[in-house]
Amino acid sequence: MSGLFSSLRIRGVEFRNRVFVSPMCQYSSREGLANEWHMVHLGSRAVGGAALVVAEATAVSPEGRISPGDLGLWSDGHARALQPVAAFIKSQGAVAGIQLAHAGRKASTDVPWRGGKPLKEGEGAWETVAPSAVPFGYYPAPREMTIDDCESVVAQFVAATRRSLEAGFEVIELHMAHGYLLHEFLSPLSNLRADVYGGSLEGRMRFPLRVTEEVRRAWGERLPLFARVSATDWAENGWDLGQSVEFARRLKEVGVDLVDCSSGGLVPGAKIPVAPGYQVPFAAAIREQAGIATGAVGLITEARQAQEIIANGEADAVFLARAFLRDPYWALHAAKSLGAEAPWAVQYERAKD
Template sequence: MTSALFAPITLRGTTVRNRVWVSPMCQYSSIDGLPNDWHLVHLGQFAAGGAGLVMTEASAVVPEGRISPQDAGIWNDEQVAAWRRVVDFLHARGATAGMQLAHAGRKASTRRPWEGHGSVAPDDGGWTSVAPSAEAFADYAEPHALSAEEIAALPGAFAAGARRALAAGFDLVELHFAHGYLVHQFLSPLSNHREDAYGGSFENRTRLAVEILAAVRAEVGGDVPVLVRISATDWAEGGWDEDDSVALARALADAGADLVDTSTGGNSPHADIPVEPGYQVPFAERIRRETGVPTGAVGMISEPAHAEKVVATGQADVVLLARALLRDPHWPLRAAHELGVDDDVTWPEQYARAARWP
């Protein structure tokens, strides 16, 4: 018996052992952007559990790009050394290691979820956030509108983050252009009201995304895969929509993207989202069908048979799991058994006795 879900996939110079990938999940557990023992155990369990690609949480390319003061980062060499320890373990367990490079924009400097809601004031360890326009998200603090000079520095910041990610040993990088964070704020007419070269038309609103990707591609060279996570729709009237996403995917492919990790939402507090299993898969399928760009599907894909169907029928090239893996870090090992392809996964020797299913 064969499984599409457990077939390897090659992007540029990197082959990933299967198509069960770990979606970025913020842990809000760093000090000064440094990963620690929590991150080693959190990410390491997914590698031991058989995932193909293990992706870090959104890792800020500049300090003010963190979602919360406790978010991880990749803006200095001390962080490179700390991440290398995590990467070494992922590789030892056969997983591919990916880093998501991010900037939260106006959704930065927020409280971590278990400490309430809203912005952290500068006097309490926060900072003034930045955005394309001086308009707050929901009840967050008003951001500073980026100047043309500040925008011009962003592609270089992402490129430097990519350089450091490779120095730490990561095999690929993903650019976080989704979920209402900085680049998504530029893309969406709901949050971008600029009147210069970065606002107004579709070409202008997508300019920063393309410039960042081009800078990162130039930095990492031709052999390193670069993924891009987008929100395919704002789920809000007058916002970014799936037609925009198809057009953006074409532009991203031209600029060197290897896969579009397709999520939705995050930029409007009034979004009306029809949540159900696989509710975001149709967006990944359309982008893949109309552009030819490989895609990843994410969002309430929790059953092995469902994940297998998504890949086997060509709706997406990979699936990315988050909460399903938090509930069961060894989901890939269980999925392979349920799909009848136990030989397609390797159990850690320490756990091999459990591979003898009753």
């Protein structure tokens, strides 16, 4: 039986335990570049004992950013800025991961602490793109992507994949959740296309699967590839668990190793039954029915809770977000409370007991 502090091997990469730091936008970049904030923020969670530290949603193009403060990877300079961050995470015994993203119709907003609303003209707003010209709530309507636009986005994901390799990352997570571009292709509520990328489930999955296939080709065979999905839109006639299971099977076929199971974000105002571990059943169902490794995420805050998710076989790893903001050393503290061995930095060993 696996425990939270048992190691996990995926392809050529060994994870020292099952505690993963979930990607979290920091909205602290200028022109998409990583800086000291990213080093301290991500680096301290690697010191804190997590096995995998995933850098925030990183835009594959400037117009794919949620806000002007997003991290990006659309030039070699962006890769160079991330390189020391990935190297430091690795030096602490953690695996460095990066989430590659395009925000689609939810791009071009202000940073959350200035309200997070769509930017206006004169505030640096840019045109957003999406599978169909259907707006997210009161946001401006996006422009429907042409087939050429789709090809450009594939090329941007591939280029960002090569740069992730150059920067030293060893896990890529494709962001297909939370109502951003790839999720917008999946959901019948945001994808009204009549061409090969719309219509049936097969049509709606086609573009995200094509991106995945090309990313896997550029990433090579040695390194793990994850995908984060919203297992349900929590909305009538939307994307749901059944479609997610089918999608996970197909992701596996094109080289995804682990599905990180989140939910929601496609429509504003969805009624979500938020409670401790409320998304864990999605990870369990996808793991069981699609036969692929999964990550559980969402209100996992306690060591024993995380331990049970792994021991019960509901997921192969847990992703924690806010608990790691409250306590960068969450993994070390969890290990202590479970009586497991954890990797303290030698510099800190005098504080261990």
